[in-house]
Amino acid sequence: MFRSVLLSIVFLWPLMQFGQDFSALWKGHFSYNTIKDVVEGHDKIYAASDNAIFSYDLKTHAIEELNTINGLSGESISTIYYSEPFQLLLIGYESGLIEMVFDHDSAVLTIVDIIDKTNISPTNKRINHFNAFGNVVYIATNYGISVYNMERLEFVDTYLIGNNGDEIKVNQTAIIGEYIYAACSNGNGIRKALVSSSALADFQNWQTIVSGSFIGVQNIENNLFGLRTDRTMFKIINDVLNPLFQYNVLPKAITSNGTNLIVTTANNVFVYDSAFNMVSQIDVSDAFLTSYTAAAIGGDHIYVGTSKFGLLKTALSSPILFEELHPEGPLLNVPFSLKAGANDLWVTFGEYNLFFNSYPLNNRGISHLKGTTWINTPYSEVFNAKNLNAISVNPFNNDHVFISSFYSGLLEVKQDVPSILYNQDNSGLESLVLPTDPNYIDVRVGASAFDENGVLWSMTSLIDKPLKSFNLSNNQWKSYDFTDVIPKEYGSNLGFSDLVIGRDGTKWTGSYKYGVIGFKENGANPLLKNIKKEEENMPTEYVTALALDKRDQLWIGTFKGLRVLYNTANFFTDNNAKVDEIIILEDGIAKELLFQQFISDIEVDGSNNKWVATIGTGLFYLSSDGQKTIYHFTTKNSPLPSNDIVDVSIDNNNGTVYIATSKGLVSFRSGSSGTAEDLERAFVYPNPVRPHFNIVEDKVKIKEVSENVNIKITDIEGNLVAEAQSKINLRHRGYNLEIDGGTAYWNGKNLANHVVASGVYLVMLSNLDTFETKVLKLMVVR
Template identity: 55%
Template sequence: MIKLITALFLCCVVNGSYAQDFSDLWQGYFSYNDIKDVVKGNNKIYAASENAVFTYDLSTAQLETITTLHGLSGQTITTIAYNDTYGTLLIGYANGLIEVVSGPEHNILSVVDILDKQTIPPTLKRINHFNMSDGLVYISTDYGISVYDLERLEFGDTFFIGNGGNQINVNQTTILNNTLYAACGNNNAIKSADVSNPNLIDYQQWKTLGNGNFVSVAQVDNRLYAVKTDQVIYEIRNDAFTALFNYSGIPLDTKSVDNKLVVTTPDRIYVYNSSFNLLTTATLTAENNTQFTSAIITENMIFTGTKHLGVLKSSFLNATSFEEIKPEGPLMNDAFKIEAAHNTLWVTYGDYTESYNPFPLRSYGMSQMIDDTWKNTPFDDLLTAQNLNYIAVNPFNPSQVFISACQQGILELNGEVPKILLDHTNSGLESLRVPSSPSTVSVRQTGSLFDRNGVLWTLTCRVDKALKSFNPSTGEWRGYSFKDIIPDAFNDELGFGDITIDRNGTKWIGAFRKGVIGYNENGSKIKNLNTVAQNMPSTVVNAVAVDNNGQLWIGTIKGLRVLYNTAGFFEDSNANVKEIVVLDDGIPQELLSNQYITDIKVDGSNNKWIGTLDAGVFYFSADGQQTIYHFTTDNSPLPSNFIKDISIDAQNGKIYIATAKGLLSFTSGGSTPKEELTNAFVYPNPVRPEYNILGASSLNDINKGVKIKGITENVNIKITDIEGNLVAEAQSRVNLRASSSSYNFAIDGGTAIWNGKNLANNIVASGVYLIMISDLYSFETKVLKLLIIR
């Protein structure tokens, strides 16, 4: 009965966590390479990565994930534990949050008592270990020990057990013979107290055993073992310490499992019986380039968490042969740049500071997702290219990809295989020239993209010819000087990031000191906007995007601006940018005022996706006047409000969002408009009763409603019954699909969505319906037939 009540309560908590339910529209792509902890329970192995959990069924070998899509916070996991009695998984976090996962649906209860506790400094809230006994959980933290009642789902006492009742670091606890033992840091040794003592909140009830710092303590079949930072494991008997073994490194994890002691060091797993006789040792081999982090055993198998390879499975009899166990996913969670093109998502993990300093250099690999299958390429296969960032895919040869490296140049790949590293010795790229160190070589490539003619445009930081073009079909390189606005290339401008190209061939570039730069090689025209007089809120421009109307959207570290007259920019002596003003409860407000903007992307509907440093991602209408969505960690599965990059799959409207703690996609349901109506179609058709797609109150869930796809940019669509009576009508740029709108029929780029309701707001009856599409520009028309069966 207790389990049932708990599950029902948890279900209520989860169902109320999001204001709008977009769960079916999100997909998560988390990395499961870096494992923080491994435990077992319910015939499964549970492995916690940085901010997600996966399970491995011991009977079926089936993998299942638990992520922010299920309601996890997305914060950094430090430890986990499983309770068989209540069938719950406890997850502890670095910030003090605890989540209780229950039931086959992974219902999640967030326990925020420690996280929200004002009297405990944020730096001391880390959850280090869970020790379960008789329905209670003794929680080891950096401030002491807290007790949580699993039956009541509530906290009990907290023990500050340092001298004078001070808050001290407790790494692990265990109970033996009714005594609670705590392994402590801060030179507080082992603390012990009678677990039945009703006054354990009094620090004077606790004894100190030994001296120094202890990382773990565990009991195995009436024996007590503790590991000290001197790398020695001790047996404690009658409060006396006996040294048993000196490890080559400090053990990272110590567990008592099935009357056995499992000790994990960075390169070995030791399994002992209760008498400390060694049963087996798992050892890393040269081919496994990683470190162990934690381990668990079941029968004669060892499951070991690692820093780079997920979980490794081995046997007692052959503990040097490993099988990798982990769900598919990218190399890391902290993606820097992403690019969706031709059914492939490219992910890089390089980085540079806001001022384009590439140091410390990052020697990371890269990832590709091809048709939902991940391929991760290690750094060793990338021809020494470090700090990989922007990705440019050749539109005329999608197998040819160029990835900027902010130190070595550009990495060219063909057929997903690194082919050549382009630098100052074998291409038109240049190294910066340090006046005090002429021999220094640093080819700092950042923003890169192809134009409509298949020419690659790329930016180099701190050189005179900062803009380069490369024609892959001819092999020709050209360089374009910025000397007119940047006389001293090395000192006057630290770097450039984002780049976009308008219909006139003008390249728009975001810079650190020069704001936004416009350059057109036809006439060598160059000009920039970076002053308060030009209405620029900051000289630092992170994002530039040209929309379908030819307007330039500019994202700075202090807000958003739009340059409306891009065509006359070079001739306009008073060129300036404008802020977007919206009405907030009738009061004019600047849109995204003072927001640190990280990225801007324009979708097929000419709507804008805008990422921020700490406020999540915004989705605005074409003119910015309407907020269609605003996703944060509070109302969506985003694991972080720090948006690193956004990329849009123009064919299906899928929006890929890279955050500081993981990568996700959101299926918005829109698509890029077509040039003509020839291939327009409606689906599902027929609409059968079992589909249950009609009557939704909102058009945001693309799993509901009737979709009309393949329409052109500016259309009017009428839906009539077979007798010609008007049932529904929508027009591009008028009936826009948005989270705040109440339309029954709306258009999003190249896709229209109808919820099946008529003008009287009632679901239509069974019958044949005519869909009449008219292009308002070309006057092209098309009629589709739709059968609805209710």
């Protein structure tokens, strides 16, 4: 049987889409706390979260992840099923997409036939249930039933079984004896037909045995059970419904493993034998207060999907002790704001919308990736701070963090423990004042940043003095008035998207209606100015992102494109200050870079290149001047689960780029890193270079180099082999020796473009600013 599936794959190869494995440079950081479905198969338990899956091996107890890094789509999962005969996992999605994951090599086959069907309503394509019978699987959907041949890997039929052949929602199917039964919603009852009939596409061959709305239908050892939306379980005998039990709440799932009927409610899992005798009842444990979502039996244990704790494993015969099972990950799959440090990442889950509206308020905690371990702090431990967003890390103490709340103020966290919530009562922060309700309290703190002296600066919306400074050394707060550029009337300053601080102390913030605003303390005469007008070359007043690069140029992301303020030094004195678009040549035609794109974030890496996040078109990696697109990552050519990029943050210690999307968090090892202040810690690796190392592809790395450096590689006799210099021999430009921020890459080739012979080579480093030098020895063995 399995061999025939392999032959079919080879034969149909040109017609299929296989997901690509991106595990070489990418990593997924998905949350597996909320489980949608659970199945058992091939001595494993599979659990589906929002858009990713993990497996638990019943023998080895190993946990493995399956997500976009391995080739999954990243879409919202609705159901999963394991086929023992074909040794593969079927994944159904809300969109109608189906994916198959093969056990033998973890290949992912994507099936888009249902999505591409134009004669089916786009809103009715959800996959609800898989039911295998022989060589086919019956797929229950929101439009009816589709039949897929597992041997030939192709669809063979579709049944629209509603009255007059209409689309109706089918939640589950079951086959018993000669008949296939379909449990339908919206009063369409349970319908049956001869499974052997070749005319099931004709709705007239389907008989309604009972009206009403049914969640599911399952068969166990020639016994048929149906669950109705009035919470009643029935045993169906000769098409007559015999009531067995009514649950206190509407069950979320009804499944069968062939021997047992499993019914999952929010508070319980009930396991029955074929005669509907209770085998086990699993109640919610006081140690894991959560809602149950689905369950599956594996050996002597039952594995219960939850809304907070992934899978809970407990003994089927005595469900008292529970074990929490899921991969490491953040709290949720909706990251809103990121802040990366050295092998460190903070994540919040927001949020406010495009118009800085924070309602409905959310109650979400924070997540901290420390090394390889996730530390998750739930909402119950953050002093009820709602809508947590921007993150700032104390530059003098990485365990000291401030997190903005777009309703409750500013949360201070020390060594992963929330310590203080600053608000209108205990700090210089202010609540907005509603004209209609002066007693209403709402402290909307957003963008924040530390300056080089360790003073924290933050922006508060809907007040006259939005810019606040907090000096940690003396606990003093100061406020700065913006009414010279923002009118005093309520609602004029809805929000501030970003805050960056220049080396000269200028604070730059992006606003919803007033463009880019620059502020400088300037002693007793503060400077305040903004750019927002069309004649200043701004495409819109709404600035969504800011970044200052290593040349003190201000990169400006807006709702409608990208701009750069090249001369930041003279901003306050230049009466004709303007911003510029970046013009590139595309197929010989001059075009504006990222024209009309919604830019959500801009980050500058160690080599002064730019990571530009967009809503709708993925992530761009641009050269330092924007003239070259080094990468353009989308869902089609990368493991991004969505083309809506919410935020980006870079760990300049190792070049890891963390990418928050609307459907989860992933990271990319770019290889770029921050520069060192001197050459003291510079080193080269691997050293020695051994024969098995692919020097041309994987390259020798020279780490911890300074910002402005010259590198010469010579043989032991002093003959020049390769040379590079900062700002000239940049990475991705095709040089044998390239410099990317604080790391240089050598592909092992000499000036004649040949791979060098075995021997000792000297790596000579020269800091062009301080004239410091360092020589490293490198052994190459071929």
